[in-house]
Amino acid sequence: MAKSKQQPEEPACWAIVHPGLEDIAADEILRDFGGEVKKKSKGIVVFRPKRLDRDILQLRTTEDVFVYGWGTDQLSYRSTDLESIRKWTALEADWPTLLKIHHSIRPKPKGKTSWRMVVQMTGEHGYRRYDATKALAKGLVGKFPASWPEAEENASVEFWLTIHGSTGICGIRISDRNMRHRTWKVEHFPASLRPTVAACMARVAELKPNQVVVDPMCGVGTILGECWTLAKRKARGDMAAWNSTFLGGDLDPHHVKLAGTNLRELGEFELRPWDARRLPLEPESVDRIVCNPPFGKQLSTPEEIVPLYQQFVRNMDRVMKVGAIAVLLVAEPAVMKESIRKYDWKQLRYQPIRILGQPAVIMAYRKEPPPE
Ligand SMILES: C[S@@+](CC[C@H](N)C(=O)[O-])C[C@H]1O[C@@H](n2cnc3c(N)ncnc32)[C@H](O)[C@@H]1O
Known part of the structure:
Protein backbone atom coordinates (compact mmCIF):
# COMPACT_ATOMS: atom_id res chain seq x y z
CA MET A 1 0.00 0.00 0.00
CA ALA A 2 1.27 3.45 -0.89
CA LYS A 3 2.40 5.46 2.09
CA SER A 4 -0.14 8.20 2.67
CA LYS A 5 1.28 11.68 2.57
CA GLN A 6 1.33 13.32 5.98
CA GLN A 7 -0.93 16.37 6.11
CA PRO A 8 0.92 19.45 7.35
CA GLU A 9 -0.27 20.47 10.81
CA GLU A 10 -2.65 23.40 11.09
CA PRO A 11 -1.24 26.33 13.09
CA ALA A 12 -2.27 26.54 16.72
CA CYS A 13 -5.03 28.83 17.95
CA TRP A 14 -6.01 30.16 21.33
CA ALA A 15 -9.34 31.19 22.69
CA ILE A 16 -10.41 33.52 25.46
CA VAL A 17 -13.19 32.09 27.64
CA HIS A 18 -14.84 33.13 30.87
CA PRO A 19 -12.63 31.83 33.70
CA GLY A 20 -14.02 28.49 34.90
CA LEU A 21 -15.41 27.54 31.49
CA GLU A 22 -12.13 26.27 30.01
CA ASP A 23 -13.13 22.57 30.23
CA ILE A 24 -16.49 23.14 28.58
CA ALA A 25 -14.89 25.18 25.77
CA ALA A 26 -12.20 22.50 25.33
CA ASP A 27 -14.98 19.92 25.04
CA GLU A 28 -16.67 21.94 22.29
CA ILE A 29 -13.37 22.34 20.43
CA LEU A 30 -12.56 18.62 20.64
CA ARG A 31 -15.96 17.08 20.11
CA ASP A 32 -17.59 19.48 17.68
CA PHE A 33 -14.57 20.66 15.64
CA GLY A 34 -11.85 18.07 16.13
CA GLY A 35 -8.19 18.68 16.83
CA GLU A 36 -6.10 18.77 19.92
CA VAL A 37 -6.29 20.86 23.06
CA LYS A 38 -2.70 21.75 23.95
CA LYS A 39 -3.19 23.67 27.17
CA LYS A 40 -5.78 25.23 29.45
CA SER A 41 -5.06 28.02 31.86
CA LYS A 42 -7.28 30.56 33.56
CA GLY A 43 -9.49 32.07 30.85
CA ILE A 44 -7.41 30.63 28.00
CA VAL A 45 -7.57 27.46 25.88
CA VAL A 46 -4.74 26.74 23.45
CA PHE A 47 -5.61 24.26 20.71
CA ARG A 48 -4.68 22.98 17.29
CA PRO A 49 -7.81 22.55 15.16
CA LYS A 50 -8.07 19.67 12.71
CA ARG A 51 -8.93 22.24 10.03
CA LEU A 52 -8.48 25.97 10.37
CA ASP A 53 -11.03 27.81 8.26
CA ARG A 54 -14.10 30.01 8.70
CA ASP A 55 -15.92 27.18 10.53
CA ILE A 56 -13.87 28.05 13.59
CA LEU A 57 -16.08 31.13 13.94
CA GLN A 58 -18.97 28.77 14.78
CA LEU A 59 -17.48 28.08 18.23
CA ARG A 60 -20.16 29.11 20.74
CA THR A 61 -18.44 28.83 24.12
CA THR A 62 -15.48 31.09 23.36
CA GLU A 63 -15.42 34.87 23.56
CA ASP A 64 -12.68 35.29 20.95
CA VAL A 65 -10.32 33.11 18.91
CA PHE A 66 -6.79 33.95 17.75
CA VAL A 67 -4.06 32.39 15.65
CA TYR A 68 -1.13 31.70 17.92
CA GLY A 69 2.05 33.76 17.63
CA TRP A 70 3.90 32.87 20.81
CA GLY A 71 3.12 31.92 24.40
CA THR A 72 4.89 31.45 27.71
CA ASP A 73 4.17 30.34 31.27
CA GLN A 74 7.31 31.94 32.54
CA LEU A 75 6.77 35.65 32.78
CA SER A 76 8.78 36.86 35.74
CA TYR A 77 6.48 39.74 36.73
CA ARG A 78 9.61 41.93 36.51
CA SER A 79 10.36 44.58 33.91
CA THR A 80 12.77 42.16 32.18
CA ASP A 81 9.58 40.61 30.72
CA LEU A 82 9.35 43.62 28.41
CA GLU A 83 12.49 42.68 26.50
CA SER A 84 11.23 39.06 26.29
CA ILE A 85 7.90 40.28 24.86
CA ARG A 86 9.74 42.34 22.24
CA LYS A 87 12.10 39.47 21.38
CA TRP A 88 9.42 36.74 21.17
CA THR A 89 7.22 39.00 19.05
CA ALA A 90 10.11 39.80 16.72
CA LEU A 91 11.56 36.31 16.45
CA GLU A 92 9.17 33.54 17.48
CA ALA A 93 5.94 34.23 15.63
CA ASP A 94 5.54 33.49 11.93
CA TRP A 95 3.59 36.70 11.22
CA PRO A 96 3.39 36.30 7.39
CA THR A 97 1.67 32.91 7.80
CA LEU A 98 -0.58 34.19 10.60
CA LEU A 99 -1.60 37.19 8.51
CA LYS A 100 -2.38 34.93 5.55
CA ILE A 101 -4.63 32.77 7.75
CA HIS A 102 -6.27 35.88 9.19
CA HIS A 103 -7.04 37.22 5.70
CA SER A 104 -8.47 33.86 4.59
CA ILE A 105 -10.87 33.76 7.56
CA ARG A 106 -11.68 37.46 7.85
CA PRO A 107 -12.11 38.84 4.32
CA LYS A 108 -10.50 42.22 3.82
CA PRO A 109 -12.98 45.02 4.57
CA LYS A 110 -13.44 47.90 2.12
CA GLY A 111 -10.70 50.53 2.21
CA LYS A 112 -7.16 50.38 3.50
CA THR A 113 -6.11 47.60 5.88
CA SER A 114 -5.69 49.09 9.34
CA TRP A 115 -4.16 47.58 12.47
CA ARG A 116 -4.20 47.97 16.23
CA MET A 117 -2.82 46.32 19.35
CA VAL A 118 -4.89 45.07 22.27
CA VAL A 119 -3.07 44.23 25.49
CA GLN A 120 -4.91 42.72 28.46
CA MET A 121 -3.17 42.30 31.82
CA THR A 122 -4.21 40.74 35.12
CA GLY A 123 -1.90 40.19 38.08
CA GLU A 124 0.65 42.38 39.84
CA HIS A 125 3.46 43.06 37.43
CA GLY A 126 6.40 45.43 37.76
CA TYR A 127 5.38 47.12 34.52
CA ARG A 128 2.25 48.72 33.16
CA ARG A 129 -0.02 47.70 30.32
CA TYR A 130 1.34 50.73 28.46
CA ASP A 131 4.90 49.33 28.75
CA ALA A 132 3.81 45.87 27.54
CA THR A 133 2.03 47.53 24.58
CA LYS A 134 5.22 49.42 23.72
CA ALA A 135 7.26 46.19 23.87
CA LEU A 136 4.74 44.48 21.59
CA ALA A 137 4.89 47.41 19.14
CA LYS A 138 8.70 47.21 19.02
CA GLY A 139 8.54 43.48 18.27
CA LEU A 140 6.04 44.07 15.47
CA VAL A 141 8.22 46.55 13.59
CA GLY A 142 8.60 45.39 9.97
CA LYS A 143 6.11 42.52 10.34
CA PHE A 144 3.40 44.12 8.17
CA PRO A 145 3.34 46.94 5.58
CA ALA A 146 4.31 50.25 7.11
CA SER A 147 1.58 51.89 4.98
CA TRP A 148 -1.17 50.32 7.14
CA PRO A 149 -2.66 53.06 9.34
CA GLU A 150 -3.02 52.36 13.07
CA ALA A 151 -6.69 52.52 14.13
CA GLU A 152 -8.19 53.26 17.56
CA GLU A 153 -10.88 50.64 17.01
CA ASN A 154 -12.50 48.55 14.28
CA ALA A 155 -9.08 47.76 12.84
CA SER A 156 -8.95 45.08 10.16
CA VAL A 157 -6.00 43.35 11.86
CA GLU A 158 -5.73 43.14 15.67
CA PHE A 159 -2.55 41.94 17.39
CA TRP A 160 -3.46 40.74 20.89
CA LEU A 161 -1.27 40.13 23.91
CA THR A 162 -2.94 38.64 26.97
CA ILE A 163 -1.03 38.47 30.24
CA HIS A 164 -2.55 36.52 33.15
CA GLY A 165 0.03 36.30 35.95
CA SER A 166 3.02 34.37 34.61
CA THR A 167 1.19 33.38 31.40
CA GLY A 168 1.58 35.51 28.29
CA ILE A 169 0.06 34.70 24.93
CA CYS A 170 0.16 36.64 21.70
CA GLY A 171 -1.45 36.34 18.28
CA ILE A 172 -3.88 37.77 15.75
CA ARG A 173 -7.61 37.87 16.45
CA ILE A 174 -9.63 35.95 13.88
CA SER A 175 -13.06 36.32 15.49
CA ASP A 176 -15.07 39.52 15.52
CA ARG A 177 -17.72 40.85 17.93
CA ASN A 178 -20.32 38.43 16.54
CA MET A 179 -18.57 35.52 18.23
CA ARG A 180 -19.30 36.88 21.70
CA HIS A 181 -22.47 38.86 21.03
C1 LIG B 1 -30.74 37.23 35.56
S1 LIG B 1 -32.15 37.54 34.65
C2 LIG B 1 -32.14 36.30 33.41
C3 LIG B 1 -31.41 36.77 32.21
C4 LIG B 1 -31.58 35.87 31.02
N1 LIG B 1 -30.88 34.62 31.17
C5 LIG B 1 -31.09 36.63 29.78
O1 LIG B 1 -30.04 36.30 29.26
O2 LIG B 1 -31.74 37.59 29.39
C6 LIG B 1 -33.41 36.99 35.69
C7 LIG B 1 -34.81 37.09 35.09
O3 LIG B 1 -35.73 36.51 36.01
C8 LIG B 1 -36.93 37.21 35.91
N2 LIG B 1 -37.72 36.87 37.12
C9 LIG B 1 -37.54 37.33 38.39
N3 LIG B 1 -38.44 36.75 39.21
C10 LIG B 1 -39.18 35.91 38.45
C11 LIG B 1 -40.26 35.02 38.71
N4 LIG B 1 -40.76 34.88 39.94
N5 LIG B 1 -40.77 34.32 37.69
C12 LIG B 1 -40.29 34.45 36.42
N6 LIG B 1 -39.29 35.29 36.11
C13 LIG B 1 -38.72 36.00 37.11
C14 LIG B 1 -36.49 38.65 35.76
O4 LIG B 1 -37.54 39.44 35.19
C15 LIG B 1 -35.30 38.51 34.83
O5 LIG B 1 -35.70 38.62 33.49
Whole structure:
Protein backbone atom coordinates (compact mmCIF):
# COMPACT_ATOMS: atom_id res chain seq x y z
CA MET A 1 0.00 0.00 0.00
CA ALA A 2 1.27 3.45 -0.89
CA LYS A 3 2.40 5.46 2.09
CA SER A 4 -0.14 8.20 2.67
CA LYS A 5 1.28 11.68 2.57
CA GLN A 6 1.33 13.32 5.98
CA GLN A 7 -0.93 16.37 6.11
CA PRO A 8 0.92 19.45 7.35
CA GLU A 9 -0.27 20.47 10.81
CA GLU A 10 -2.65 23.40 11.09
CA PRO A 11 -1.24 26.33 13.09
CA ALA A 12 -2.27 26.54 16.72
CA CYS A 13 -5.03 28.83 17.95
CA TRP A 14 -6.01 30.16 21.33
CA ALA A 15 -9.34 31.19 22.69
CA ILE A 16 -10.41 33.52 25.46
CA VAL A 17 -13.19 32.09 27.64
CA HIS A 18 -14.84 33.13 30.87
CA PRO A 19 -12.63 31.83 33.70
CA GLY A 20 -14.02 28.49 34.90
CA LEU A 21 -15.41 27.54 31.49
CA GLU A 22 -12.13 26.27 30.01
CA ASP A 23 -13.13 22.57 30.23
CA ILE A 24 -16.49 23.14 28.58
CA ALA A 25 -14.89 25.18 25.77
CA ALA A 26 -12.20 22.50 25.33
CA ASP A 27 -14.98 19.92 25.04
CA GLU A 28 -16.67 21.94 22.29
CA ILE A 29 -13.37 22.34 20.43
CA LEU A 30 -12.56 18.62 20.64
CA ARG A 31 -15.96 17.08 20.11
CA ASP A 32 -17.59 19.48 17.68
CA PHE A 33 -14.57 20.66 15.64
CA GLY A 34 -11.85 18.07 16.13
CA GLY A 35 -8.19 18.68 16.83
CA GLU A 36 -6.10 18.77 19.92
CA VAL A 37 -6.29 20.86 23.06
CA LYS A 38 -2.70 21.75 23.95
CA LYS A 39 -3.19 23.67 27.17
CA LYS A 40 -5.78 25.23 29.45
CA SER A 41 -5.06 28.02 31.86
CA LYS A 42 -7.28 30.56 33.56
CA GLY A 43 -9.49 32.07 30.85
CA ILE A 44 -7.41 30.63 28.00
CA VAL A 45 -7.57 27.46 25.88
CA VAL A 46 -4.74 26.74 23.45
CA PHE A 47 -5.61 24.26 20.71
CA ARG A 48 -4.68 22.98 17.29
CA PRO A 49 -7.81 22.55 15.16
CA LYS A 50 -8.07 19.67 12.71
CA ARG A 51 -8.93 22.24 10.03
CA LEU A 52 -8.48 25.97 10.37
CA ASP A 53 -11.03 27.81 8.26
CA ARG A 54 -14.10 30.01 8.70
CA ASP A 55 -15.92 27.18 10.53
CA ILE A 56 -13.87 28.05 13.59
CA LEU A 57 -16.08 31.13 13.94
CA GLN A 58 -18.97 28.77 14.78
CA LEU A 59 -17.48 28.08 18.23
CA ARG A 60 -20.16 29.11 20.74
CA THR A 61 -18.44 28.83 24.12
CA THR A 62 -15.48 31.09 23.36
CA GLU A 63 -15.42 34.87 23.56
CA ASP A 64 -12.68 35.29 20.95
CA VAL A 65 -10.32 33.11 18.91
CA PHE A 66 -6.79 33.95 17.75
CA VAL A 67 -4.06 32.39 15.65
CA TYR A 68 -1.13 31.70 17.92
CA GLY A 69 2.05 33.76 17.63
CA TRP A 70 3.90 32.87 20.81
CA GLY A 71 3.12 31.92 24.40
CA THR A 72 4.89 31.45 27.71
CA ASP A 73 4.17 30.34 31.27
CA GLN A 74 7.31 31.94 32.54
CA LEU A 75 6.77 35.65 32.78
CA SER A 76 8.78 36.86 35.74
CA TYR A 77 6.48 39.74 36.73
CA ARG A 78 9.61 41.93 36.51
CA SER A 79 10.36 44.58 33.91
CA THR A 80 12.77 42.16 32.18
CA ASP A 81 9.58 40.61 30.72
CA LEU A 82 9.35 43.62 28.41
CA GLU A 83 12.49 42.68 26.50
CA SER A 84 11.23 39.06 26.29
CA ILE A 85 7.90 40.28 24.86
CA ARG A 86 9.74 42.34 22.24
CA LYS A 87 12.10 39.47 21.38
CA TRP A 88 9.42 36.74 21.17
CA THR A 89 7.22 39.00 19.05
CA ALA A 90 10.11 39.80 16.72
CA LEU A 91 11.56 36.31 16.45
CA GLU A 92 9.17 33.54 17.48
CA ALA A 93 5.94 34.23 15.63
CA ASP A 94 5.54 33.49 11.93
CA TRP A 95 3.59 36.70 11.22
CA PRO A 96 3.39 36.30 7.39
CA THR A 97 1.67 32.91 7.80
CA LEU A 98 -0.58 34.19 10.60
CA LEU A 99 -1.60 37.19 8.51
CA LYS A 100 -2.38 34.93 5.55
CA ILE A 101 -4.63 32.77 7.75
CA HIS A 102 -6.27 35.88 9.19
CA HIS A 103 -7.04 37.22 5.70
CA SER A 104 -8.47 33.86 4.59
CA ILE A 105 -10.87 33.76 7.56
CA ARG A 106 -11.68 37.46 7.85
CA PRO A 107 -12.11 38.84 4.32
CA LYS A 108 -10.50 42.22 3.82
CA PRO A 109 -12.98 45.02 4.57
CA LYS A 110 -13.44 47.90 2.12
CA GLY A 111 -10.70 50.53 2.21
CA LYS A 112 -7.16 50.38 3.50
CA THR A 113 -6.11 47.60 5.88
CA SER A 114 -5.69 49.09 9.34
CA TRP A 115 -4.16 47.58 12.47
CA ARG A 116 -4.20 47.97 16.23
CA MET A 117 -2.82 46.32 19.35
CA VAL A 118 -4.89 45.07 22.27
CA VAL A 119 -3.07 44.23 25.49
CA GLN A 120 -4.91 42.72 28.46
CA MET A 121 -3.17 42.30 31.82
CA THR A 122 -4.21 40.74 35.12
CA GLY A 123 -1.90 40.19 38.08
CA GLU A 124 0.65 42.38 39.84
CA HIS A 125 3.46 43.06 37.43
CA GLY A 126 6.40 45.43 37.76
CA TYR A 127 5.38 47.12 34.52
CA ARG A 128 2.25 48.72 33.16
CA ARG A 129 -0.02 47.70 30.32
CA TYR A 130 1.34 50.73 28.46
CA ASP A 131 4.90 49.33 28.75
CA ALA A 132 3.81 45.87 27.54
CA THR A 133 2.03 47.53 24.58
CA LYS A 134 5.22 49.42 23.72
CA ALA A 135 7.26 46.19 23.87
CA LEU A 136 4.74 44.48 21.59
CA ALA A 137 4.89 47.41 19.14
CA LYS A 138 8.70 47.21 19.02
CA GLY A 139 8.54 43.48 18.27
CA LEU A 140 6.04 44.07 15.47
CA VAL A 141 8.22 46.55 13.59
CA GLY A 142 8.60 45.39 9.97
CA LYS A 143 6.11 42.52 10.34
CA PHE A 144 3.40 44.12 8.17
CA PRO A 145 3.34 46.94 5.58
CA ALA A 146 4.31 50.25 7.11
CA SER A 147 1.58 51.89 4.98
CA TRP A 148 -1.17 50.32 7.14
CA PRO A 149 -2.66 53.06 9.34
CA GLU A 150 -3.02 52.36 13.07
CA ALA A 151 -6.69 52.52 14.13
CA GLU A 152 -8.19 53.26 17.56
CA GLU A 153 -10.88 50.64 17.01
CA ASN A 154 -12.50 48.55 14.28
CA ALA A 155 -9.08 47.76 12.84
CA SER A 156 -8.95 45.08 10.16
CA VAL A 157 -6.00 43.35 11.86
CA GLU A 158 -5.73 43.14 15.67
CA PHE A 159 -2.55 41.94 17.39
CA TRP A 160 -3.46 40.74 20.89
CA LEU A 161 -1.27 40.13 23.91
CA THR A 162 -2.94 38.64 26.97
CA ILE A 163 -1.03 38.47 30.24
CA HIS A 164 -2.55 36.52 33.15
CA GLY A 165 0.03 36.30 35.95
CA SER A 166 3.02 34.37 34.61
CA THR A 167 1.19 33.38 31.40
CA GLY A 168 1.58 35.51 28.29
CA ILE A 169 0.06 34.70 24.93
CA CYS A 170 0.16 36.64 21.70
CA GLY A 171 -1.45 36.34 18.28
CA ILE A 172 -3.88 37.77 15.75
CA ARG A 173 -7.61 37.87 16.45
CA ILE A 174 -9.63 35.95 13.88
CA SER A 175 -13.06 36.32 15.49
CA ASP A 176 -15.07 39.52 15.52
CA ARG A 177 -17.72 40.85 17.93
CA ASN A 178 -20.32 38.43 16.54
CA MET A 179 -18.57 35.52 18.23
CA ARG A 180 -19.30 36.88 21.70
CA HIS A 181 -22.47 38.86 21.03
CA ARG A 182 -24.22 36.79 18.33
CA THR A 183 -26.02 38.34 15.38
CA TRP A 184 -29.47 37.28 16.60
CA LYS A 185 -29.26 38.97 20.00
CA VAL A 186 -30.43 42.48 19.24
CA GLU A 187 -32.38 43.15 22.46
CA HIS A 188 -30.58 43.35 25.80
CA PHE A 189 -31.16 44.39 29.40
CA PRO A 190 -28.59 44.89 32.15
CA ALA A 191 -28.89 41.43 33.77
CA SER A 192 -28.97 39.64 30.45
CA LEU A 193 -26.50 36.75 30.22
CA ARG A 194 -23.44 36.55 28.00
CA PRO A 195 -24.33 34.17 25.13
CA THR A 196 -21.04 32.27 25.53
CA VAL A 197 -21.96 31.43 29.15
CA ALA A 198 -25.46 30.41 28.04
CA ALA A 199 -23.83 28.18 25.39
CA CYS A 200 -21.77 26.48 28.12
CA MET A 201 -24.93 25.90 30.18
CA ALA A 202 -26.63 24.38 27.13
CA ARG A 203 -23.72 21.94 26.75
CA VAL A 204 -23.89 20.97 30.43
CA ALA A 205 -27.62 20.23 29.96
CA GLU A 206 -26.89 17.24 27.66
CA LEU A 207 -29.71 18.07 25.24
CA LYS A 208 -31.25 15.14 23.37
CA PRO A 209 -34.06 14.78 20.80
CA ASN A 210 -37.74 14.63 21.89
CA GLN A 211 -37.30 16.83 24.94
CA VAL A 212 -39.17 19.70 26.54
CA VAL A 213 -36.54 22.34 27.34
CA VAL A 214 -37.60 25.23 29.60
CA ASP A 215 -36.09 28.48 30.83
CA PRO A 216 -38.55 29.60 33.53
CA MET A 217 -36.91 33.05 33.94
CA CYS A 218 -35.87 33.60 30.36
CA GLY A 219 -35.17 37.35 30.32
CA VAL A 220 -34.44 38.24 26.70
CA GLY A 221 -34.05 34.57 25.73
CA THR A 222 -30.26 34.12 25.66
CA ILE A 223 -30.31 30.62 27.15
CA LEU A 224 -33.16 29.38 24.96
CA GLY A 225 -31.37 30.78 21.89
CA GLU A 226 -28.19 28.91 22.79
CA CYS A 227 -30.06 25.69 23.58
CA TRP A 228 -31.71 25.91 20.16
CA THR A 229 -28.40 26.61 18.43
CA LEU A 230 -26.70 23.65 20.10
CA ALA A 231 -29.64 21.34 19.40
CA LYS A 232 -29.59 22.43 15.74
CA ARG A 233 -25.89 21.60 15.51
CA LYS A 234 -26.49 18.18 17.09
CA ALA A 235 -29.46 17.62 14.76
CA ARG A 236 -27.31 18.62 11.75
CA GLY A 237 -29.87 21.28 10.95
CA ASP A 238 -32.93 19.02 10.97
CA MET A 239 -34.94 20.46 13.85
CA ALA A 240 -38.13 18.71 12.70
CA ALA A 241 -36.42 15.36 13.31
CA TRP A 242 -34.97 16.65 16.59
CA ASN A 243 -38.56 17.17 17.70
CA SER A 244 -38.04 19.16 20.89
CA THR A 245 -40.08 21.96 22.45
CA PHE A 246 -38.31 25.12 23.63
CA LEU A 247 -40.37 26.95 26.20
CA GLY A 248 -39.69 30.14 28.12
CA GLY A 249 -41.36 32.65 30.38
CA ASP A 250 -40.61 35.58 32.61
CA LEU A 251 -42.40 37.59 35.29
CA ASP A 252 -41.73 40.75 33.30
CA PRO A 253 -43.92 40.81 30.16
CA HIS A 254 -41.54 43.31 28.56
CA HIS A 255 -38.69 40.77 28.83
CA VAL A 256 -40.91 38.14 27.20
CA LYS A 257 -41.54 40.56 24.32
CA LEU A 258 -37.82 41.23 23.90
CA ALA A 259 -37.12 37.48 23.99
CA GLY A 260 -39.67 37.10 21.18
CA THR A 261 -37.81 39.70 19.11
CA ASN A 262 -34.45 38.02 19.71
CA LEU A 263 -35.62 34.49 19.00
CA ARG A 264 -37.96 35.16 16.07
CA GLU A 265 -35.33 34.63 13.39
CA LEU A 266 -33.67 31.72 15.14
CA GLY A 267 -36.41 29.09 15.36
CA GLU A 268 -39.64 28.06 17.05
CA PHE A 269 -40.16 28.93 20.70
CA GLU A 270 -43.17 29.13 23.00
CA LEU A 271 -42.89 32.20 25.19
CA ARG A 272 -45.30 33.61 27.76
CA PRO A 273 -45.36 35.80 30.84
CA TRP A 274 -45.51 33.67 33.98
CA ASP A 275 -44.32 33.43 37.55
CA ALA A 276 -41.67 30.74 38.01
CA ARG A 277 -42.96 30.29 41.58
CA ARG A 278 -46.22 29.00 40.06
CA LEU A 279 -45.27 27.50 36.71
CA PRO A 280 -48.34 26.83 34.55
CA LEU A 281 -46.93 23.49 33.38
CA GLU A 282 -48.12 19.92 33.92
CA PRO A 283 -46.42 17.83 36.63
CA GLU A 284 -43.52 15.71 35.35
CA SER A 285 -43.67 17.25 31.87
CA VAL A 286 -40.20 18.83 31.51
CA ASP A 287 -36.88 17.18 30.52
CA ARG A 288 -34.44 20.09 30.86
CA ILE A 289 -34.48 23.33 32.82
CA VAL A 290 -31.69 25.74 31.95
CA CYS A 291 -31.95 29.00 33.84
CA ASN A 292 -30.19 32.00 35.30
CA PRO A 293 -32.46 33.22 38.15
CA PRO A 294 -31.92 36.75 39.50
CA PHE A 295 -28.86 37.23 41.65
CA GLY A 296 -29.54 38.65 45.16
CA LYS A 297 -28.23 42.06 44.21
CA GLN A 298 -30.65 42.25 41.27
CA LEU A 299 -33.65 42.06 43.65
CA SER A 300 -34.99 44.96 45.69
CA THR A 301 -33.62 43.32 48.87
CA PRO A 302 -31.07 40.44 48.91
CA GLU A 303 -33.26 38.62 51.51
CA GLU A 304 -35.87 38.03 48.81
CA ILE A 305 -33.54 35.46 47.27
CA VAL A 306 -34.31 32.78 49.91
CA PRO A 307 -38.11 32.54 49.42
CA LEU A 308 -37.72 33.05 45.64
CA TYR A 309 -35.28 30.14 45.29
CA GLN A 310 -37.33 27.93 47.64
CA GLN A 311 -40.55 28.44 45.68
CA PHE A 312 -38.73 28.17 42.36
CA VAL A 313 -37.12 24.84 43.32
CA ARG A 314 -40.45 23.45 44.59
CA ASN A 315 -41.97 24.31 41.19
CA MET A 316 -39.06 22.90 39.22
CA ASP A 317 -39.32 19.64 41.16
CA ARG A 318 -43.03 19.45 40.43
CA VAL A 319 -42.72 19.94 36.64
CA MET A 320 -39.52 17.93 36.07
CA LYS A 321 -39.73 14.31 34.95
CA VAL A 322 -37.67 11.78 36.87
CA GLY A 323 -34.28 11.84 35.13
CA ALA A 324 -34.71 15.49 34.06
CA ILE A 325 -31.69 17.77 34.40
CA ALA A 326 -31.66 21.34 35.76
CA VAL A 327 -28.71 23.60 34.94
CA LEU A 328 -28.71 26.76 37.03
CA LEU A 329 -26.37 29.74 37.07
CA VAL A 330 -26.41 31.42 40.47
CA ALA A 331 -24.34 33.90 42.44
CA GLU A 332 -25.58 32.56 45.80
CA PRO A 333 -24.89 28.82 45.44
CA ALA A 334 -25.35 28.13 49.16
CA VAL A 335 -28.93 29.46 49.06
CA MET A 336 -29.74 27.37 45.97
CA LYS A 337 -28.11 24.25 47.48
CA GLU A 338 -30.09 24.67 50.69
CA SER A 339 -33.33 25.06 48.68
CA ILE A 340 -32.57 21.86 46.74
CA ARG A 341 -31.42 19.80 49.75
CA LYS A 342 -34.81 18.28 50.62
CA TYR A 343 -35.49 17.04 47.08
CA ASP A 344 -34.20 13.86 45.45
CA TRP A 345 -31.85 15.70 43.13
CA LYS A 346 -28.34 14.47 42.47
CA GLN A 347 -25.65 17.08 41.90
CA LEU A 348 -23.93 16.43 38.55
CA ARG A 349 -21.74 19.49 38.31
CA TYR A 350 -20.59 22.43 40.40
CA GLN A 351 -18.57 24.80 38.27
CA PRO A 352 -17.39 28.08 39.79
CA ILE A 353 -16.96 30.74 37.11
CA ARG A 354 -16.35 34.47 36.82
CA ILE A 355 -18.60 36.60 34.66
CA LEU A 356 -17.24 40.07 34.03
CA GLY A 357 -15.21 39.81 37.24
CA GLN A 358 -18.13 38.57 39.41
CA PRO A 359 -18.06 35.07 40.95
CA ALA A 360 -20.94 32.72 40.12
CA VAL A 361 -21.53 28.97 39.85
CA ILE A 362 -23.06 26.75 37.19
CA MET A 363 -24.82 23.94 39.06
CA ALA A 364 -26.35 20.92 37.37
CA TYR A 365 -28.73 18.46 39.04
CA ARG A 366 -30.64 15.38 37.95
CA LYS A 367 -34.01 14.55 39.49
CA GLU A 368 -33.72 11.03 40.85
CA PRO A 369 -36.56 8.53 41.38
CA PRO A 370 -38.05 8.77 44.90
CA PRO A 371 -36.42 6.34 47.34
CA GLU A 372 -38.22 2.94 47.65
C1 LIG B 1 -30.74 37.23 35.56
S1 LIG B 1 -32.15 37.54 34.65
C2 LIG B 1 -32.14 36.30 33.41
C3 LIG B 1 -31.41 36.77 32.21
C4 LIG B 1 -31.58 35.87 31.02
N1 LIG B 1 -30.88 34.62 31.17
C5 LIG B 1 -31.09 36.63 29.78
O1 LIG B 1 -30.04 36.30 29.26
O2 LIG B 1 -31.74 37.59 29.39
C6 LIG B 1 -33.41 36.99 35.69
C7 LIG B 1 -34.81 37.09 35.09
O3 LIG B 1 -35.73 36.51 36.01
C8 LIG B 1 -36.93 37.21 35.91
N2 LIG B 1 -37.72 36.87 37.12
C9 LIG B 1 -37.54 37.33 38.39
N3 LIG B 1 -38.44 36.75 39.21
C10 LIG B 1 -39.18 35.91 38.45
C11 LIG B 1 -40.26 35.02 38.71
N4 LIG B 1 -40.76 34.88 39.94
N5 LIG B 1 -40.77 34.32 37.69
C12 LIG B 1 -40.29 34.45 36.42
N6 LIG B 1 -39.29 35.29 36.11
C13 LIG B 1 -38.72 36.00 37.11
C14 LIG B 1 -36.49 38.65 35.76
O4 LIG B 1 -37.54 39.44 35.19
C15 LIG B 1 -35.30 38.51 34.83
O5 LIG B 1 -35.70 38.62 33.49
